Amino acid sequence: MKLNTNQPSFSSYKRDNHLFDEIFTKNDEVKEVYKTLLNLYSEHSIQDYARLNEKAKASFFNQGITFQVYGEHETKEKIFPFDLFPRIIDHKEWSHIEKGVLQRSKALNHFLWDIYHDKKILKQGIVPLDLINSSANYLDQMQGLNPPGGIYNHISGTDLIKHSDGNYYVLEDNIRCPSGVSYVICNRTALKRALFGVFNHYQTHTVTDYAENLLEIMESVKPQGVDNPTCVVITPGIYNSAYYEHSYLAKAMGVELVEGRDLFVENDFVYMRTINGPQKVDVIYRRIDDIFMDPLEFRPDSTLGVPGLLAAYKLGNVCLVNAPGTGVADDKAIYTYMPQIIKYYLGEEPILNNVHTYHCNRPDELKYVLENIDKLVVKPVDEAGGYGISIGNKLTKAEIEKVKAVIKENPRKYIAQPIMSLSVHATYIEDSQSFEPRHVDLRTFCLLGKDKSFVLKGGLTRVALKKGNLIVNSSQGGGSKDTWVLKK
Amino acid sequence: MLARVANNLFWMGRYIERSEHVARYLNVNYFSSLDAPNELSQSRQFVLRSMLFMASDPVTDPNIELDEGQVLFDIALNKEKPDSIINYLQYARENANSARDLISTELYESLNKFYHYTLNYSPEKFMKSGLYEFTVHVAESTSILRGKIRGTLLHDDVYSIIMLGINIERATQIIRIINAKYNDANLAGGSYGDHLKNSYEWTTLLKCAESYDMMRRYYKKAPRSLITLEFLILNPNCPRSIMNSLNQVSRHISDLSKSKTPDKNSAEFLVGKVRAEYEFKLIEEIEEDLQGFIEKILNTLNDIAKKIEIEYFL
DSSP states (O other): OBOOTTSGGGTTOOOOTTSOBSSBOTTSBBOGGGHHHHHHHTTSOHHHHHHHHHHHHHHHHHTTOEEEEEOSSOEEEEEOOEEEEEEEEOHHHHHHHHHHHHHHHHHHHHHHHHHTTTOHHHHTTSSOHHHHHTOTTOOGGGTTOOOGGGOSOSEEEEEEEEOTTSOEEEEEEEOSSOOOHHHHHHHHHHHHHHOHHHHTTSOBOOSTTHHHHHHHHHHHTOOTTOSSOOEEEEOSOTTSTTHHHHHHHHHHHTOEEEOGGGEEEETTEEEEEETTEEEEOOEEEEOSOGGGSOTTTSOTTOSSSOTTHHHHHHTTSSEEESOTTGGGTSSHHHHTTHHHHHHHHHOOOOSSEEOOOEETTSHHHHHHHHHSGGGEEEEETTOOTTTTOEEGGGOOHHHHHHHHHHHHHOGGGEEEEEOOOOOEEEEEETTTTEEEEEEEEEEEEEEEETTEEEEOSSOEEEEEOSTTOOOOOGGGTEEEEEEEEBOO | OBHHHHHHHHHHHHHHHHHHHHHHHHHHHHHHHTTOSSHHHHOHHHHHHHHHHHHSOOOOOTTOOOOHHHHHHHHHTOTTSTTSHHHHHHHHHHHHHTTTTTSOHHHHHHHHHHHHHHHTSOHHHIIIIIHHHHHHHHHHHHHHHHHHHHHHSOTTHHHHHHHHHHHHHHHHHHHHHHHHHHHHHHHHOOSSSSTTTTOTHHHHHHHHTTOHHHHHHHHOSOOOHHHHHIIIIIOTTSTTSHHHHHHHHHHHHHHHOOOSSOOTTSHHHHHHHHHHHHHTOOHHHHHHTHHHHHHHHHHHHHHHHHHHIIIIIO
16 A cells, blocks of 8 residues: 555645655555554545544533633633544554653652762762752752652653654653643544544554553552542642643542642641541642742742642651652753663663753863754753754754854753654644644653552654644644554 | 532532523513513513613613613623623633532533533624523523533532532522512502502513423412412422522532531521421511512521531631
């Protein structure tokens, strides 16, 4: 079966030889795992897709799976764009990814324990001391503290891409409050509803077991002396852009979704105000940032947090998931030391590739970066959401000079990487009413508990809907795809 | 359940119920006035004043000339007015949002669709030709919501709290409707014989409470003041009656309360006290001073809500 551009749904599909296409080989043959899918999809007319696409959008909208866009006059509710063409990952490829992300999560947990205790890896010079000293995300409050179960990054979201060489590379590890897992589940539900006749031709792993595993992980790190821990999810509130996810997770786990104002601390124990009076809380999955968590320890003007929460945590009376201070390890500068960190703590070779990184704080590497800026992606080390990134081959001469000046001003703040070419995937484009190749990445979700771990068999495939765009973040106009991990 | 969220769910119930009564009041009064038996009841100004009397603030100055389009728009779709149907639905949805982890997807989805329907309803269309369609849609959607509340939620504390909100609001709105129509009947009088007691407005009142057919079935008579009031206030089998709402409140509050003998200052005790009083009340006693009764029962309902707030929501 070959790429047939006479077929109306693929009439705008222009395969680019420089890019890795997830569906078609270099000879325009359909890859093995996608053959059944493409056969089934060709039974539908493009009008069917247009209709199914509208239906899927309406379903997301009616369920309130939306985010707010603040305009000049009124706020509008928008859905996260969802694509009807799923991504398929076969068993073998997946087991490589799964082992790799678990290895990274474990290594990061060891690393966090070490830098908040003996700092061996710094003393031995494997990771430079000043990377930690200069990090705004290192919390002195966490120094010497033993989190329940010894776990810091209970929940990790690792972002992967497939490069033009066909290999997966890790772009970053998110171990503060990685979000997106609710969309994995929504996408699956929406796709099953829209194209159930396609779904049942594949043996795909479920993704709905995430919440029960998350609850088990939370219960595994309960404070000492507690038999049946009360777990809660804390959210900044209904206006937060990820509120749907917070409410979904609380509902799926069957635990309370609380706000800071629902909790209070008395005698270093945490309680929530219920209709039957105060109830003690033992494990908190917090979806608020470190600095807003406790106005007594961090930002005094924070109304999202709970006064005294950190004191209760320090005494081991409550467990915070993820631990405070994990942000120091998902810094883009620390990322570049991941191969060494994995080797140091686990004595293993890294399973997943790191993208080669140039540190602008090293003079010779800074020189290379400044001379080759058109071939590099420059990123600030401490920004999230795709902000502040410049992609060399997309810049004008004047812009290049601007970026150079910004880097020279504060080299520690920047790293640079070769321009990775993200693989492309067939994506339904509303404007042309056909499938076109678009860049994709993959966010995986990994859970660590006391003597327990779990990697969600699936993930969030984010897709850059703008032609040629490499940035897939939803804040930059990205959508997402259902991701099928096939059974053996 | 969190106290804050319980408060929100209580108000979700109240706002859903309130939007229904206001919508039906608009619908019934507007359309029944078109062929009302006397001149005053047919007058636009009379009907618009009645609507404002029930749904927001009464206009007492006889010299003010009300604009029909503006009055209808204000009560139904004006986002600037805190007591418009569109705002009630926005509050209800916001309250539901804060409790999304506790309520069913089905309930949330119905409320969300209902809210967006209202949000996207064109005011031009509404004022020109959509009054009937819109108000019927509101009444039907609220029925669907109550169905989802009863049929998809766990019948636990969450359910009891929502039902408390619905029933306290229902009793309040029925009293407000009785008050408004009693006022209309006083002004318009009847068509023949004894004016007030045979007024056409009693029929409208029953229709506003969706109780006309069942009242006819129960009494086998045309509506008059006494039997209409008895049906809507004291009949425990009329689903819209004050008595029935109080019985529901009593049931749900004792489901929530953990104590066997309620404290004398509690909401549970107060509800029991009021119920006991009305159980053996004669409608003739109420009719002697209907205005006094209306004020008293509104205050009592307010006290019950306040006590619930203090006991459960703080």
